[in-house]
Amino acid sequence: MTTLRTYRPGRVNMFNEMDRMMESMLSSTPAVKAARYPAVDVVEKENSFGLSVELPGYGKDDVEIKVDNNLLTISAAEIKDAKDEKKEEKNEAVRYIMHERSDRSFTRTFVLPKDVDKENIDASFENGLLVLNIPKVPKAEPKKIDIKVK
Numbered sequence: 001m002t003t004l005r006t007y008r009p010g011r012v013n014m015f016n017e018m019d020r021m022m023e024s025m026l027s028s029t030p031a032v033k034a035a036r037y038p039a040v041d042v043v044e045k046e047n048s049f050g051l052s053v054e055l056p057g058y059g060k061d062d063v064e065i066k067v068d069n070n071l072l073t074i075s076a077a078e079i080k081d082a083k084d085e086k087k088e089e090k091n092e093a094v095r096y097i098m099h100e101r102s103d104r105s106f107t108r109t110f111v112l113p114k115d116v117d118k119e120n121i122d123a124s125f126e127n128g129l130l131v132l133n134i135p136k137v138p139k140a141e142p143k144k145i146d147i148k149v150k
Contacts, residue, residue: 037106049134056128063130067118075107
């Protein structure tokens with residue numbers, strides 16, 4: 001059985017590590033730590049894999065999906081509305097009582113199994129939910145070889 005799994009490269013991004021360290025010092029709440037990356041559900045069906053990614057606040061044009069060899073990467077830029085909101089906040093005295101929504105950029109990479117059809121991956125985006133359908137390559141039927149008598 002093959003599975004779709006998260007890719008964790010050996011290289012360390014210093015800025016991401018610093019962000020993680022600061023978040024762990026400032027909050028021990030798992031929900032705040034999990035907010036760094038969007039929630040993802042991965043399902044396996046008979047003929048495909050399904051990937052559902054929660055992206056509230058992001059638009060279709062903010063999200064990019066790439067396939068490189070056996071790596072599927074989903075990334076998004078910082079939410080435009082959040083940038084504009086921050087500019088407005090500089091002019092006003094705003095104090096957050098609670099701030100749980102993630103408005104920053106992110107990148108998630110998954111290792112694709114060998115038995116998927118990378119050329120026919122289908123993606124749709126509706127109401128903040130990105131849904132990918134990753135078809136499996138049909139299994140080859142066993143071939144019967146006739147024996148010739150000489």
